[in-house]
Amino acid sequence: MQKVRVAIVGAGRGGFSVYRMLKKMEGVEIIGLADINMMAPGILDAQKDGVFVTENFCELVKFNNLDVIIETTGVPEVQEKLRQIRGNSTALMEAQAANLMMAILKEKEELLEFKRIQGELSAILNSMQEAIEVADINGVIKYVNPAFSRITGIPEKERIGQNIFEASPDGALATVLKTGKVVFGQRTKVGGSNADVVSNSAPIVVDGKMEGAVCVFQHFTDIMNLMEELKKSTTIIENLTDKLGQVTTSKYSFDDIIGDSPELRKCITLAEKSAQSNSTVLILGESGTGKELLAHAIHAASMRRENPFIKVNCAAIPDTLLESEFFGYAKGAFTGAVKSKIGKFELAHGGTIFLDEIGDMNLLLQAKLLRVLQEMEFERVGGNQTIKVDVRVIAATNRNLRELIRQGRFREDLYYRLNVVEITMPPLRARKEDLPALVSHLITSLNRKLGKNVKGISKDAEEVLFSYDWPGNVRELENVIERVMVTADEEILTKKNFIQHVNQFRMSSERDVDLMPIEQMEEMLIRKAISKFGNTVEGKRRAAQALNISLATLYNKLKKIKVANYKS
Template sequence: MEKSQRVKITNKNGLHTRVAAMVVRQSQKIEKMWNCQLYLRRLNSHSGVPCNSVLPLVSLKLKNGEMVEVYTDENGSEEAVFGLADFIRQISELEIPETEAVDTILQENTLASEKIFESINNGLIAMDSNGSINIFNKAAEEITGIKASDIIGKKGDEWVPNFNLKDLLNTKKEKLGLKHKIGKKWVITNKSPIIVDEEVVGGVVVFQDISQIEELSWELHSVKELKEKFNTILETVDDGICMINRNREITYVNLPFVRMFKKEGIQVLSRKIQDLFPEEKFRDDFFMGKDEIIIVTKGGREFIMHARPIVIESKFTGNVVVAKELTEIAKLADRIELLSEKTRFLQDELDKKESLNPSFNNIVGKSGALMESLTVASKAARTDAAVLIRGESGTGKELVARAIHRGSSRNKKPFVGMNCAAIPSNLLESELFGYEKGAFTGAYKEKRGKLEIASGGTIFLDEIGDMDKAMQAKLLRVLQEQEIERIGGIEPIKINIRVIAATNSPLEKMMEEGDFRRDLYYRLNVITVMLPPLWQRKGDIPVLVEHFTEKISKKYDLPNCTIKKSALMALEQYRFPGNVRELENIIERGMTLSNNEWISIDDLPNHLRDEVNDKKKNNRPFALDGDNLPTLEEMERELIGLALKKHGSFRQAGLALGLDHKTISAKAKKYDLK
């Protein structure tokens, strides 16, 4: 049982910085004498702060006349509690202007420091000489997932063992640029002891989340590696290769080019290509890739020379000129094109990731189709415009709606969700608008509707296509007037709401058939967010599986589970009519029924295995007979994937399918094809 003692703050300016410093000094003496930890909290509060650190004490903002409690845990000393309580009662201030001026400066500096600590993006941990945490800022909470209220006053190594805080206090040495892993996040840390009069009185750890940087660095490293391999190829192929800038000055030649045209010992770089071959006429069509030149050497050998324009971000930067002995040169140009496409793809992915609002970070996936949708949703979060989220069942429409709300200026106000299909039509009006006492039989007291509850925030209307036309008309009036009337009420009630609707229904067809109001459709459909089905983002299946295994492991207290490669391949071939929700159910079923610490193909549902086996027997990606015909997008995705796999470049795949390479590139990105 803890020991505690109540005491009143009697200082004119409350427990400000100077008084807090006096309390800290006395607390440290008492704690050392009685070998315990003392804490201070407001009366009737369940959490307190350690008494041996100034910032936590000042952060309580205790005023003159407030009652507080000094306490310690069950192993602490009652004498220590009484000693510090008596000290706080006895503190008296000198009522002179100079002292008040000093207090004001100290208080301003302390508040400024506290604000800085909470505003910086880096995690900040400060501890005393015993290794107890006394500062744990907001960024530290976000990176570690630990609440400051849980760790303040506790031993740091018990909560963040990877940081090895005890070693910092023992060695008294500063350690910079250390990399640690916290959960799945990589952080880089700087650790410094606080030394006063050659004695360690505490320590500070500053750390930054570098997980995304690590991932992007690996991608960029892969591109650099690809470039190095490409340079090696240029030097080892038999073809002569020359690169020129937009002024037609030579910037690179490989050894075969120099030997082909007997240019050894001649300064080639920075010279114009025309100077190397004065007898040839290089027309503009040659540099546009529409013409070719036949060069005959003195030895009678004939070489065909092509120029391929180099265009980066729609800007012409020069040419690559390839010479070979009357043979096809397209493969080499394709390598350059493939490298440029890879670079543009990575830049696009980086731009999308950086542009997303942080409120979307909990949405799992990084496929091109998903990122395009989330980019639109992230932009929608900046405004109060109505949003219509469209997508198949199980694609996460409510998850995206909540992210839009969290990323908007309304995030401090309510988010109220309602499924229009789950409530009978005769009850939907009372749920939305509320009712007055006595409005109908059973209405014994008034009730606020969801529209009224959501005022100031966001209302999410799921399955909006299932709302009957009478209710559609009433909802339209709410959107136009921003006011409601309860059932049985006579006075209009002003509200201020943002509407996010969602549907899987074909609203355009319903409008043509008279089942959905056209004016309401245009009110709701200011910004459309199209969520892709899971079969369009199959590259996300492995990361979703990992996410769900961790989630379900925690939910049912199961051991960590992995998935066999054969089972993962089966999931990637399945169409998933239930989308992400169905995938989660399949993983939950597999983990529950499996007798091992992995999910094998035998743990997957029978209907999934049967569908995958049927595809293998037919030896084609989709069946063209029977009732379950593939969609046009499914066929397009499979055909483009097969063409890219066979030909290895956007250009050759486009030629095979009758499309240009830009169209193939855009569709490959849409369907997440690598």
């Protein structure tokens, strides 16, 4: 096809617009532009495109085979001159005609842009998973997307052209066309289909006038599935939040264990070796000897140090709650279980769980614990899903487990499962050479806590501490040092500071025990038991067991002797 050869006279705003339109058309060849202003926008654009430009429009007429001259200046003299000099085969299009052509070309360009937008919109609507249905103001259905046919089973060609008031008179789309108001979350069945859907519908308003309505809906089953997925995600987030709030790591290392006595060094050496394995460790020792501190240190030195260290005090949790604390519970397992709870073993996955006071665990839970140690799996209370864990167990007790086994109060198989590595923490009375280092460490720590400036203790004060057997071990020593520092103003603590706090618990070696009145001996034993096990309800229960009397008898005797600080 031969191209139409065109020249443009005038390169201002009008001529520039004509030039831009024509250069896009494949059937047009622009051979030149003319304008007295060589900085006119059309001239500059044509120069960039390599098109001939001139100040003298007469030069354009010299081109052979020129088909059309488009004059955009509107100047009569220019138009008259062009009529005179143009060839017989060259048509002249003056400004008015050029404006008409511009209007036509602009309309065409806008139509093309509309078709492009329409194509993009159609692609978007066709790709949506939600069904879409559009009707005009009279209810005639104009459009449905592929998802409509997928959800309802109604082909597009059968739906388009129907009237919505006949096809689905109770649906959201018909409601909007009747009322002109938005409908949100309406559950209904699609007319002509059994599809149960949830719909949102809104009016289509053009220039302030309602022209129709559009409806978007999803199958009710899809929404329920989404809600179920949301619930699962919410449960996972809640569990992670609970887990994050409960997970702790070890606070102490072997460096925090104070003392160089042979008995203590022997324990630490064995603990350091056990830290390199995943074997279960059983820590024995009297109350206050530092069993928990050693458990922390073992975890901190192990390959699990970056993972959780979870502590469970078996004596502090009621028997009825101990199982759910250990293994968690499923939602609805009992009244008040409104959501699932993660247990301590699950929290400790990948790390260490420290079972303190293991000797106080009931027999039923001992059996379940044995299974966890053997299989490393369990079920939550009220649940049926088996949960597998990777946990290193460290247990501790101040009870004589062998004696408990003989009494039928502790499972022998559990004892041997726990007692892979046994470490016995020495009492303070067996390592009194560590007293100076312990006292120095405690004074430094308590100075920061209490805002004091105590620098040490005198020789006679040290003799008092050495002469005492410390039934409460390091915990009792810490308690005594703190009580003394709270009340003392001196920088060096002396015998007089300590004597009242130590002698009240000490059985004098100078007294002839054989000649001591029974009531006095009983009082001293009760004092010692309370000092050893503590003044809590649990401590009194243990004291009663150690003295081989009932708890009620112990309370009566405490009331009778009016022990200071131990009133029932």
